[in-house]
């Protein structure tokens with residue numbers, strides 16, 4: 499595997515991952531299974547860090563600055579994100595409304611706890627990233643399920659179902675946009691419909707936009723908080739550089755509060771319950787948001803070709819499995835219900851580990867509506883992806 503690349507790497511750079519090196523480097527993705535399994539589950543990519551990010555981390559070490567970060571470093575993170583949001587989404591973020599957090603799930607959990615009471619309802623648009631479920635049920639809140647529509651209609655948001663399925667005990671919507679696992683990028687009309695209901699019914703919207711940079715041509719990310727001042731006033735946006743730049747282990751994210759009143763409310767939580775930042779994450783995020791765009795453009799090019807390979811192979815050659823092209827993310831949501839109905843497999847994720855040697859996420863973890871599905875992470879080299887797909891095709895044929 500190459501350690502160093504130009505700021506804007508040639509496409510071939512993303513094809514040089516070395517499986518033996520990945521198995522040896524440690525980390526959740528490559529240590530869960532034995533050597534016979536190719537892992538395509540957790541949302542980490544197989545590529546080394548982007549050069550500006552690697553340089554920033556090396557610089558921290560070279561300076562020997564592993565003590566507490568300076569107070570001003572949080573401001574620098576906020577400034578760097580503000581520049582990124584303006585350039586990429588035309589979103590003008592006031593840095594004084596940005597709070598640096600340990601990761602995305604920590605403020606998500608804290609907001610559910612702060613802004614609802616036991617027994618209150620929290621809307622999840624299912625199937626959805628498993629920790630959203632536990633953030634609600636783990637502290638005695640109630641999931642108000644709002645299922646996305648059918649795959650052949652492109653997983654639309656069901657606004658009528660949302661209006662009908664919520665009541666006065668519903669307090670919060672945990673929005674995931676782009677959506678994990680469907681890969682949907684919600685349209686302005688869908689988001690406005692949700693915003694209208696949120697205003698009418700006085701809901702807080704916690705908008706997890708961690709996948710917003712991994713967008714394919716034709717899709718536009720609309721930060722929920724940009725839908726207007728009334729919408730921003732009830733929105734907390736959670737994001738980070740860690741999915742885009744593959745640095746989740748550095749544990750750093752941000753929460754962008756729609757108003758100072760919301761931020762002050764959040765600050766009523768005792769400070770030491772809220773964790774904090776770390777020097778490597780701070781340096782890496784600043785570098786990523788300031789200088790990471792050329793690398794990101796090359797990454798998205800690579801991922802788009804991978805996505806097309808997945809969709810074409812699954813739909814043309816993987817008997818009993820169907821999928822829809824994600825508009826964002828490096829995650830494909832595979833419908834295996836026909837495979838299961840045929841009797842060739844009784845549990846899709848287990849079948850693919852045992853019969854194909856491919857480790858995927860079990861769709862049931864994303865909610866009842868995910869039963870019979872698996873999630874495949876295609877952020878790897880083309881040779882590894884081809885091997886993953888071939889193994890799955892062969893298993894389904896056998």
Ligand SMILES: Cc1ncc(COP(=O)(O)O)c(C=O)c1O
Pocket residue numbers: 541600601602603604627674678706708709738740746750751
């Ligand atoms: C939608 C979504 N939110 C949050 C996370 C986790 O973010 P963090 O590690 O910052 O908590 C992930 C990770 O895959 C994710 O897909």
